[in-house]
Amino acid sequence: MLWFAVSGQKQPLSKRFTGVQLSFVHADKMEIANDPPRTVDVTLTGNSDTLGKISPQDLLATVLIGDQAMGDRVVRLSRERVKMNLPPGVQIDGFQPAVVSVRLEPERGSRSPR
Numbered sequence: 001m002l003w004f005a006v007s008g009q010k011q012p013l014s015k016r017f018t019g020v021q022l023s024f025v026h027a028d029k030m031e032i033a034n035d036p037p038r039t040v041d042v043t044l045t046g047n048s049d050t051l052g053k054i055s056p057q058d059l060l061a062t063v064l065i066g067d068q069a070m071g072d073r074v075v076r077l078s079r080e081r082v083k084m085n086l087p088p089g090v091q092i093d094g095f096q097p098a099v100v101s102v103r104l105e106p107e108r109g110s111r112s113p114r
Contacts, residue, residue, distance in 0.1 A: 013048045017056040027066045034103040046090035
């Protein structure tokens with residue numbers, strides 16, 4: 001019985017965190033001209049003790065879009081594109097929504113006159 005209880009705790013568990021703050025890092029001299037979502041739901045996998053200590057208010061999902069060209073873009077949220085400061089042994093499983101739309105334009109101070 002003890003073995004079952006201990007081995008069951010080591011099984012990875014997935015947990016969905018709602019309302020995780022979303023931020024974007026884009027290239028210099030660019031800005032986001034639309035209003036993309038401010039929050040996202042994130043599914044994390046790890047042991048139950050560690051996941052139980054995580055609060056959605058403590059999480060920040062940073063989307064790296066510095067490689068995107070100007071214009072309207074649909075960005076797929078993935079482990080490679082989104083960085084989060086997570087405890088050891090916890091990994092990102094997925095996002096909801098899985099894609100976000102952003103419009104990248106030249107920074108207002110850097111637009112050339114017409």
